[in-house]
Amino acid sequence: MKKIILIIFYLFIFKSSAIALIEVDITRGNLDPLPVAVSPLYLEPGSKSIKQKDKNIKNVGEEISKVIEENFKRSGLFNPLKKDSFVQSPEIAHVKPRFEDWKLIKAQALVTGKVKVSEDKLRIEFRLWDVVAAKEMLALAFSTTPDNWRRVAHMISDKIYQRLTGEEGYFDTRIIYVSETGPKTQRLKKLAIMDQDGANIKYLTLGNELVLTPRFSPKNQLVTYLSYFRNLPRVYLLDIETGIQEVVGDFPGMTFAPRFSPDGKKIIMSFAKDGNSDIYTMNIDSRVVEKITDHSSIDTSPSYSPDGKYICFNSDRSGLQQIYVMRSDGTNVKRVTFGKGLYGTPVWSPRGDLIAFTKVRNGKFYIGVMRPDGSGERLLTENFYQEAPSWSPNGRVLIFYRETKSNEKGEGFSAKLWSIDLTGYNERLIETETDGSDPSWSSLLSK
Amino acid sequence: MVLARNLRKTFLIILASLALSACASTSKQSGKMAGDVYTGTETVEFLATGVKDRVFFATNKTTLTTASRDTLRKQAAWMRKNSKITVSVEGHADERGTREYNLALGERRANAVKDYLMTYGISGNRISVISYGKERPVNSGSSPLAWSQNRRSVTVKAN
Numbered sequence: 162m163k164k165i166i167l168i169i170f171y172l173f174i175f176k177s178s179a180i181a182l183i184e185v186d187i188t189r190g191n192l193d194p195l196p197v198a199v200s201p202l203y204l205e206p207g208s209k210s211i212k213q214k215d216k217n218i219k220n221v222g223e224e225i226s227k228v229i230e231e232n233f234k235r236s237g238l239f240n241p242l243k244k245d246s247f248v249q250s251p252e253i254a255h256v257k258p259r260f261e262d263w264k265l266i267k268a269q270a271l272v273t274g275k276v277k278v279s280e281d282k283l284r285i286e287f288r289l290w291d292v293v294a295a296k297e298m299l300a301l302a303f304s305t306t307p308d309n310w311r312r313v314a315h316m317i318s319d320k321i322y323q324r325l326t327g328e329e330g331y332f333d334t335r336i337i338y339v340s341e342t343g344p345k346t347q348r349l350k351k352l353a354i355m356d357q358d359g360a361n362i363k364y365l366t367l368g369n370e371l372v373l374t375p376r377f378s379p380k381n382q383l384v385t386y387l388s389y390f391r392n393l394p395r396v397y398l399l400d401i402e403t404g405i406q407e408v409v410g411d412f413p414g415m416t417f418a419p420r421f422s423p424d425g426k427k428i429i430m431s432f433a434k435d436g437n438s439d440i441y442t443m444n445i446d447s448r449v450v451e452k453i454t455d456h457s458s459i460d461t462s463p464s465y466s467p468d469g470k471y472i473c474f475n476s477d478r479s480g481l482q483q484i485y486v487m488r489s490d491g492t493n494v495k496r497v498t499f500g501k502g503l504y505g506t507p508v509w510s511p512r513g514d515l516i517a518f519t520k521v522r523n524g525k526f527y528i529g530v531m532r533p534d535g536s537g538e539r540l541l542t543e544n545f546y547q548e549a550p551s552w553s554p555n556g557r558v559l560i561f562y563r564e565t566k567s568n569e570k571g572e573g574f575s576a577k578l579w580s581i582d583l584t585g586y587n588e589r590l591i592e593t594e595t596d597g598s599d600p601s602w603s604s605l606l607s608k
Numbered sequence: 609m610v611l612a613r614n615l616r617k618t619f620l621i622i623l624a625s626l627a628l629s630a631c632a633s634t635s636k637q638s639g640k641m642a643g644d645v646y647t648g649t650e651t652v653e654f655l656a657t658g659v660k661d662r663v664f665f666a667t668n669k670t671t672l673t674t675a676s677r678d679t680l681r682k683q684a685a686w687m688r689k690n691s692k693i694t695v696s697v698e699g700h701a702d703e704r705g706t707r708e709y710n711l712a713l714g715e716r717r718a719n720a721v722k723d724y725l726m727t728y729g730i731s732g733n734r735i736s737v738i739s740y741g742k743e744r745p746v747n748s749g750s751s752p753l754a755w756s757q758n759r760r761s762v763t764v765k766a767n
Contacts, residue, residue: 345748371743373707387711392738394711415715415739418708431712433739436670436719438712459712475709481668482709505706519706545750548706564703571748599707 185238185326192586194240195325197233198268198292201226201244202285203251203275211278211307221310222251222276225285228314229272229321231358232332235580236322237587242268251275255288260295268292272321283307287317289324299324311360316607331553332357335603336560337375337384337401338578340364341596345571352386354401357602359592365401374418374549375399377603379511380425383445384601385409387417396430398445410443410450418461423469429453431461440474440491453491464508464516465489466533473497473507473516473533484518486533497535506549509533512556515583519548519561528561530583541585551601557583560591562598645673646756651746655763659686662762663721667702667755670716672724680721683763684728696766697721699739702755707741714739721761736766 185195202222211218218224233239247254248262255273263271274287286302301320303313312333319330340353350372352365366372366388375386384399390408396416399406410416414434421428426445431438440454440463454460458478465472473486479496482503487494498504502522509516510530520527520540526547529540547563560580567574576598578591591597640648646664653661660683663676672680687693699718701710718737726732747754 346745348743371740373711373741373743394738415711417711431708433712433715436716436723438715459709459716461712462706462708475706477668477709482706505709521705524704546703566750567748569747569749569751569754574748574750 194238195269196242196267197239197270197272198242198247198263198266199226199230199233199244199272200247200249200254200274201251202273202287203255205275205277208276208278209280209307211283211310213308218310221278221283221307222274225274225276225310225314225317226272228311228358229318232315232318232322235358235589237582238322238326239270242266258290258292260290260292263290263292270298270321270325272317274317278307281306283310283313285313285317289321311356312606315356315358319605328557329555329605331555331558331602331605333606334554335377335606336578336591336600337365337377337603338562338593338597338600339372339375340593341576341598342368345567345574352384352399353593353595353597355593362594365399365404374599376420376551376601378421378425379423379554379604380421383421383425385419385421385428385430387419396428398428409445410441410448412441416441418463420464422465423467429463429465429472431463440472453489454487454494455491462506466509467511467513471509471533473509475505475507482521484516484535486516497531497533498538499535500538508550508552510552510556511554515556517550517552517559519550528559528581530559539585541581541583542579542588547579549599553602554604559583560600560602562600564598641753641756642673644752644756646753646759647675648757651757651760655683655765656686659683661764662760664756665717665759665761667759668705668713670713670720672720677724680724681728684725684730687725687730687734688728692767694734694736694766696736696738696764697725698744698762698764699737700744700758700760700762701742702758703742703745703750704755705742711739711741714741717759717761721763725763 202225204220204222230241233241246266255275271290271292276285284304289299291298315333318332322330334357337354340351341348343349349368351368352372352375355362371389373387375384382402388397394415396409396419397406398409412432416430416432419428419430427442429442432441438459438461440460441452443450458476460476462475463472472489476485482505484498484504484507485496502520504518504520506519507516515530517530520529525543527540528542528550531538550559550561563579564576576596578597578600581588645666655661660679663679697718699714701713722735722737745758747757
């Protein structure tokens, strides 16, 4: 263990001394976000405007810089400076910034760029500058179709995040969730998908049947979820590119709580029959089904470790809801939560080092994290009701949903998506058109 | 002396009634509940005269209470009399639990009812079960009474 820590330590020193002068430490709550100036991207003369639904975007350079700024702001790590204090024009800043000017407004990093829009092509280049050291840190160019401009803005955000923090970003990602409308006793639920920043919401089902707990494949554009189609609660697989959906396996009872294996080849889920829920896997290609747990208790909410060797899950075999870890073949089952209260919805971090969970104690709900052996429990947020954390692909942010109290008429009720940093800081509401629940974060779309 | 004794008696009676009314008001506050199992009839519907359609559970429990077993024996008798009827037993949980666990809990509650009906001679073929977890509350409130009404298994005519 000591050895590992040392290696990481050396790597860190090596990295920071060899490359960057400004570094953002994301391992602690960042109460002092890095001041960064995002200059509007210079729109080259002769550029076309971009038509998008009812909007006509004349200067996509400005729009891209806004999307980047919003990403930075939400990350809690960066503080984008107000543009009205910028002195240099975008065009000149991109060629050669006058660092003294940017220092004057306390910018430590500067993002500049230029963009050219032709009929069917969008060409963007950007540069990241270290203002204090008066150096270029990063320069990249992208070409894509004009309607893809938001994605490019997210990709640029990821590159900058990675350069400044040393960790992969999470901006070019999507979130699938359940959109909720209608009275509490008869909630209408639809699968919905949006960009990580809440843009581009699309509804994937019509709301004719109850749908719950959608989860992204870590490898591709497949989603697995629970649908009450024909009043038979079963796990389904949906290809969000083609819209094709199919029921997973042929089980004579309710299947639920699905998730993908880290290689995307299997679905792990619960199958309930005769009052008993056990955990099963199904290989998506071969359709081979394996029973993983065999216990008279409720076994549900399974989630693989990123190396696929272990599974954490929820069971009440001790009498009440607790979290257990076992080998992926179902052997060596160990209870890992012994704290006061109930524990549910374990989900393994994509980095492998932590398990996020929901804890219920004294009528309060908590989102927390712990090491896979149950040690080092840390509660990040407390509320009347919240559950179902899902990790950002870099394992730094958790998204979950929160419900409010209501009276007997259902007044006061809402279900909203929230995110919080692993540090317990930077809790944020994610705005959606309708109420939302059961969010699941995708992997990085471009890797 | 007699007066004093009488006075003391009255005083005691007042004390006792105060204590009683305190009890009454707390039980009124939480509605009709024994422990945290709902014992009232506000949300209950009837499959036939005298045959209640639902039974209630304690938090995180699937045990059938004496009253629940009584209700289910009546359901069984009604099903024996009407041999063509098939039913669906819907298991539900309150909103104070994680969604997936509640789905499993609802399934277990529905099966507790199915098993009991079967021990009273109803064929398993006539009873299907479905769990709604916490998705279909009858009472929208966020109160112990509302939650107790929502922790239920409901027997519904399926044909």
